């Protein structure tokens with residue numbers, strides 16, 4: 001493994017965040033399960049590597065258990081209960097709660 005000190009740590013995180021945003025919009029624009037699932041695994045991989053956590057709710061969620069994109073009405077159920085979102089995965093039945101502190105300004 002050669003080390004040629006050509007790493008720009010600064011830009012990496014910004015690039016990673018941008019890549020995640022791009023992936024998120026790709027996921028929302030696509031209905032194809034294959035694309036959705038590969039985008040999901042990429043998001044998880046980038047997030048893990050760079051320590052980026054998704055904040056808020058962007059119209060979809062990722063099942064922590066089976067690592068699939070959860071799209072309400074397609075493979076997940078979304079419920080709103082006392083200001084928090086409850087998303088249940090129809091594949092593995094895992095329930096995820098978001099909020100109530102995810103208000104966006």
Ligand SMILES: [Zn+2]
Nearest residue numbers: 063066089092
């Ligand atoms: Zn699941």
